[in-house]
Amino acid sequence: MIRLPVSLFLAVVMLLGLVTGGPAHAARSSQAVPPDDVESEDTGLDLLREAAIAGRSRGYSGTRYVTVWGTSGSTSAVQEVRNAPGVGLTVRAEPSGHTQNADPGTLAGGLSSPSGTMLEVLARNYRVVEAGEGRACGRAARLVNVLRADGTLAARYWIDRAAGPVLRRELLDTRGRIVHTAAFVDLTVQPPAPARGTAPAAATAGMATGGLDLGQIPRLRADGWRFPLALPGGLELFSAHRAPAGHVYLGYSDGLSVVSVFIQHGALDEERLRDWHAERRNGHTIWIRDPVGQETIWASGGHVYTVFADAPADMADAAVAALPHEPVPDLWARLGRGASRVLSWVNPFE
Amino acid sequence: MSHLGERVSALVDGELNHHERDRALAHLTSCAPCRAEVDAVRALKSRLRSLDGPAMPTDLTMSLLRMSEPGGPLPPRERPFPAPRTFAGAPIPSMHSVAPPDNRPRGRAGGRPRRARRAGYVAVGVASAAVAIGTLFVVGGTDPNPRVVPPVDMFANQHRNTAPYGGSATPTFSPTP
Numbered sequence: 001m002i003r004l005p006v007s008l009f010l011a012v013v014m015l016l017g018l019v020t021g022g023p024a025h026a027a028r029s030s031q032a033v034p035p036d037d038v039e040s041e042d043t044g045l046d047l048l049r050e051a052a053i054a055g056r057s058r059g060y061s062g063t064r065y066v067t068v069w070g071t072s073g074s075t076s077a078v079q080e081v082r083n084a085p086g087v088g089l090t091v092r093a094e095p096s097g098h099t100q101n102a103d104p105g106t107l108a109g110g111l112s113s114p115s116g117t118m119l120e121v122l123a124r125n126y127r128v129v130e131a132g133e134g135r136a137c138g139r140a141a142r143l144v145n146v147l148r149a150d151g152t153l154a155a156r157y158w159i160d161r162a163a164g165p166v167l168r169r170e171l172l173d174t175r176g177r178i179v180h181t182a183a184f185v186d187l188t189v190q191p192p193a194p195a196r197g198t199a200p201a202a203a204t205a206g207m208a209t210g211g212l213d214l215g216q217i218p219r220l221r222a223d224g225w226r227f228p229l230a231l232p233g234g235l236e237l238f239s240a241h242r243a244p245a246g247h248v249y250l251g252y253s254d255g256l257s258v259v260s261v262f263i264q265h266g267a268l269d270e271e272r273l274r275d276w277h278a279e280r281r282n283g284h285t286i287w288i289r290d291p292v293g294q295e296t297i298w299a300s301g302g303h304v305y306t307v308f309a310d311a312p313a314d315m316a317d318a319a320v321a322a323l324p325h326e327p328v329p330d331l332w333a334r335l336g337r338g339a340s341r342v343l344s345w346v347n348p349f350e
Numbered sequence: 351m352s353h354l355g356e357r358v359s360a361l362v363d364g365e366l367n368h369h370e371r372d373r374a375l376a377h378l379t380s381c382a383p384c385r386a387e388v389d390a391v392r393a394l395k396s397r398l399r400s401l402d403g404p405a406m407p408t409d410l411t412m413s414l415l416r417m418s419e420p421g422g423p424l425p426p427r428e429r430p431f432p433a434p435r436t437f438a439g440a441p442i443p444s445m446h447s448v449a450p451p452d453n454r455p456r457g458r459a460g461g462r463p464r465r466a467r468r469a470g471y472v473a474v475g476v477a478s479a480a481v482a483i484g485t486l487f488v489v490g491g492t493d494p495n496p497r498v499v500p501p502v503d504m505f506a507n508q509h510r511n512t513a514p515y516g517g518s519a520t521p522t523f524s525p526t527p
Contacts, residue, residue, distance in 0.1 A: 266498035308509035338486030
């Protein structure tokens, strides 16, 4: 008679364990791996954000070289860079000595401090991950890799470990070749200025929020301008406006590369294109100036397109190919124009 | 019965009726002059039947054969009225027309003059086309769009000094180097 209550008690305990065990295990599992870490793989995005803030808020000076490789050559430049908080970034080109004030979020400023919106676009198109530590220009650095969807490396960043700016930045094409490098060869970073107010407020003050400049698109469409909202390679339109000079400016970027498209109304006067050489692509004539193929001009459908790219060669070529390339009006077009004029002369209703 | 006279020829041709022929034959038995005249008429007719038909002149034969060829020239027509009636440009034959209208298909007949005329037509056509094309080419003029050269230095400056995703703030450009 004693065995029955004991066995009954064990059975009740096991049944309760089966009923309550599943959810309890699930709860323990969810507590073991925080959901935020699982969903967010951009572990290096905060480092880029901090470097962008430092590029604007920290004082530093140094020498930076920039090299771009293209399909038929390369170009290099040496710059003396000085940033003073509250004053801005000054870039002096060597050996020409040309000095300009540049925003650190622009190509002239080395894209060392991209806006928050651009970093969001970068994270949308790529995976931004921490890649350990290293050294650049004699300073300790933290590495950030930017990976494509297929896992190949698209860019590498060396970020100053002492809360400084980006020390070195490399872009790679889809075949793993370095196509763009901007790196300090020597750098002096000033001590951080005493923070005013709370730390997050100071960080926010040094970060350019940024945004889109697409408000003129409906009016441009109504005026007959035709352009795509995106280009191959994840290049998204971030700016479209008509300049006072009459041309239309279009800016595309995927968070890493930048492609600018300028459209003018008219026919290209090829005889006055000096220092440019013609190249045939898919039956169309394209004019190229620089040895790396990042500057191109062509005519299409009564418009002249000028493209400046800061991107891998394959991406720049794909962007150029995706824009309009209508055949140049030939003899038949001229004869047709003459026929329409003659008909207009004899047409009494015109 | 008197002599046969004009009935000699009718008798030789067999044109007298039965009664007249009997009376004529009865007269011949007793009239030598009439019998001699009948013999003479019969001899003459016999000789005429033995003669050949008249020969066709050679040039007339060739002219008739040439008329049978397609597209060949027709002999001049004799028109009784100065203004012939036409319908849609084609002459209408009238009851007084001497020759029917020339509606035969044009053929290959024709020598050097026809070939030369054809070459003339081609030359005139080519010249007309050249004049028309030249006129359209000149009237068409050059491309009405203005000829432009991109201000590449200004564009490069804008490219380098525009902050991607920097918002709608107008960038400030430094002077062109």
